[in-house]
Amino acid sequence: MTTEHDTNAASATDGATSGALTEDRRLLDEYNDVHMHVFGTPLRVLDHGQGVHVWDVDGNEYLDFLAGIAVNSIGYAHPKWIEAVAAQAAQAAHVSNYFATRPQIRLAEKLIELAGAPKGSHVYFGNSGAEGNEAALKMAKLYGARLRDELGTDKPYRIIALTHGFHGRTMGALSATWKPAIRVPFEPLVPNIEFVDANDIDAMKAAFDAADKGPVAAVIMELVQGEAGVLPLDADYVRGVRALCDERRALLIIDEVQTGMGRTGSWFAFQREDLGGVTPNIVTFAKGVAGGFPMGGMISFGEELSSLFSPGTHGSTFAGNPLGAAAALATIGVIEDEGLVQCAEARGEQLRTDLRATDNPLFEQVRGRGLLNAIVLKRPCAHAAVDWALEHGLIVNACAPNVLRLAPPLVVSEQEVNEAVVILSQLPDDLPDD
Ligand SMILES: Cc1ncc(COP(=O)(O)O)c(C=O)c1O
Numbered sequence: 001m002t003t004e005h006d007t008n009a010a011s012a013t014d015g016a017t018s019g020a021l022t023e024d025r026r027l028l029d030e031y032n033d034v035h036m037h038v039f040g041t042p043l044r045v046l047d048h049g050q051g052v053h054v055w056d057v058d059g060n061e062y063l064d065f066l067a068g069i070a071v072n073s074i075g076y077a078h079p080k081w082i083e084a085v086a087a088q089a090a091q092a093a094h095v096s097n098y099f100a101t102r103p104q105i106r107l108a109e110k111l112i113e114l115a116g117a118p119k120g121s122h123v124y125f126g127n128s129g130a131e132g133n134e135a136a137l138k139m140a141k142l143y144g145a146r147l148r149d150e151l152g153t154d155k156p157y158r159i160i161a162l163t164h165g166f167h168g169r170t171m172g173a174l175s176a177t178w179k180p181a182i183r184v185p186f187e188p189l190v191p192n193i194e195f196v197d198a199n200d201i202d203a204m205k206a207a208f209d210a211a212d213k214g215p216v217a218a219v220i221m222e223l224v225q226g227e228a229g230v231l232p233l234d235a236d237y238v239r240g241v242r243a244l245c246d247e248r249r250a251l252l253i254i255d256e257v258q259t260g261m262g263r264t265g266s267w268f269a270f271q272r273e274d275l276g277g278v279t280p281n282i283v284t285f286a287k288g289v290a291g292g293f294p295m296g297g298m299i300s301f302g303e304e305l306s307s308l309f310s311p312g313t314h315g316s317t318f319a320g321n322p323l324g325a326a327a328a329l330a331t332i333g334v335i336e337d338e339g340l341v342q343c344a345e346a347r348g349e350q351l352r353t354d355l356r357a358t359d360n361p362l363f364e365q366v367r368g369r370g371l372l373n374a375i376v377l378k379r380p381c382a383h384a385a386v387d388w389a390l391e392h393g394l395i396v397n398a399c400a401p402n403v404l405r406l407a408p409p410l411v412v413s414e415q416e417v418n419e420a421v422v423i424l425s426q427l428p429d430d431l432p433d434d
Contacts, residue, residue: 023057043390049076052412054395064395065408065420070226070258070372073288074334075409081291084330085323093323097315103325110332111299114267115283120303125295125320129257129286130168132296135314136220136253136282137172137190139300142308143251144217155214156191160207160250162198162221164228167255176220178228198225199233201240208248218251218281219244223269226258229403230367230374235274242278251305254280257296258372261288262335262410265345265370272369281305288410291331295324340410344370351406351417358425364402371412375404375424384431394423401434 027045044056052075054064067073074081088103095101108123115121124135137159144157161167161176168174169182175190177183192214197203198221208216219241225231245252259269260283266272270280279301286296297319300306318324335341348370355366355375362385365376377385382398389396389404399405404424408416 027057043386043395051075051077052409052416060393062390062393062395063408063416063420063423065406065412066395066397067407067409068292069287069397070263070407071287072292073261073263073410074291074331074338074340075411076292078291078330078334078411080334081327081330084326085293088323088326091322094318094321096317097319101320101322101325103322103329104320107325107328107332108320110329111285111289111297114332115299115301116271116279117283117299117301120306121299121301122306122309123297123299124309124314125297125325126286126316127294127318127321127324128168128296129255129284130170130173130296131316132257132284132286132298133167133173133176133220133253133255134170136255136284136298137176137218138314139282139298139305139308140218140220140251140253142313143305144215146308147215147217147249151215153214157214157217159193159217160196160204160219161193162225163195164198164225164231165195165220165222165255166225166227167220167222168257198231199237201237201244204241204244208244208250216245216248216250218253220253220255222255222257222259223272223275224259224264224369224372226372226405227399229376229400230372230405232367232369235276238270238275238278245281251281253282253284255284257284257286258407259369260285261332262341262344263288263370263372263407265341265348267341269369289331290324290328291334293324293327295321295328335410338411343412344410347371347408347410347412347414347417348373350414351421354417354421355424358421360425360427360429362427362429362431368406371406371408371410373406374399375406377402377404378429379431379433381431381433383434385427388427388431389423392423392426394420396424 024045047055047057054062111123112121126132148157163178165178167176172190175193196207223233254270256268270278282300284298289295352366362377364378380401382404386398397405
């Protein structure tokens with residue numbers, strides 16, 4: 001299965017042979033000369049954006065249904081975001097964690113409020129989703145060590161992750177990331193992280209029950225497995241895992257890096273009504289939180305858990321940087337003022353309903369939550385479909401050989417959803433397989 005960062009090679013070659021994108025091609029050659037080849041050749045060189053639209057360096061316009069991989073939640077160049085970032089840049093872009101700033105404090109308060117986390121909950125800021133998960137896993141390790149002492153066992157505590165889960169590329173987050181092709185080359189990684197089949201509560205029970213092994217310190221999971229092809233976990237399963245964690249004193253870490261900040265039709269996916277009030281012990285966030293400014297982090301629920309981190313336990317130079325915090329506060333403000341959480345729910349519903357109604361013979365299934373959606377194709381031709389859509393003015397991405405991911409900015413309008421559906425409805429069914 002391919003993920004967000006290794007899907008691009010085909011189209012640059014197409015661009016090179018079409019002769020249509022001269023400035024684009026010249027810059028891509030320069031890119032390839034100097035960039036580490038971890039992302040493949042980019043599809044286009046983009047120049048600027050506005051709302052849901054973006055333009056490449058040759059002036060071609062695209063409707064962006066990827067949004068920088070679910071990052072540009074309020075679209076490109078929102079005036080309130082620009083104003084807030086410019087004002088903070090003029091004031092103080094960075095101060096280090098020897099000092100605090102107003103935006104950082106306000107943002108932590110706001111995130112705790114939005115997550116509905118109890119009094120005594122605390123926020124750790126990092127700069128990416130992987131860093132949020134690193135912090136969560138480090139807290140789980142401290143918790144596991146304490147649990148072992150309390151249970152009086154000398155067996156190592158364990159952390160359970162799910163098959164098809166994706167948590168990032170740093171060593172800790174990668175240890176909990178399932179896809180063998182990206183994980184195995186870096187083994188040995190963090191020990192005692194086990195993978196259990198997603199959506200199989202009996203497998204989860206069996207993992208907890210493994211008598212010869214030590215206690216489970218934490219389960220880490222996404223509620224919609226984004227990189228695996230936008231696979232929502234069953235509500236019963238999620239509730240069952242929560243109950244098991246409660247019963248066995250394990251933490252539940254919910255990775256909301258992709259699903260959080262309104263994308264799935266609630267501020268966090270764990271707040272969706274169909275889950276009936278499941279709460280995490282730790283929630284991680286990133287991507288959409290700062291509208292394009294690199295930021296991520298985690299919230300630990302309650303004082304007791306939060307107190308496992310003390311001065312020196314963890315940190316990062318840029319953590320809680322005021323420029324990022326100002327960008328995040330502006331982004332959250334726009335999401336609130338413009339009702340974008342509700343918009344994600346309504347436009348997502350429209351997108352799925354209209355895509356299903358197209359009867360495109362290439363479509364196997366349309367699935368998702370809010371504005372995190374996927375079209376499952378009947379054949380593994382998703383990369384050709386991405387190229388075709390791009391040529392027709394629409395940006396989508398292939399998160400598996402047969403899955404197209406659609407994650408437009410939350411500001412997407414009814415008309416823009418219609419336009420995307422018209423393009424996608426015309427995807428030819430004779431596209432070449434990957
Ligand atoms: C669910 C999830 N967790 C973690 C990450 C890693 O985030 P980042 O790429 O910002 O490190 C991603 C990235 O796609 C993700 O989707």
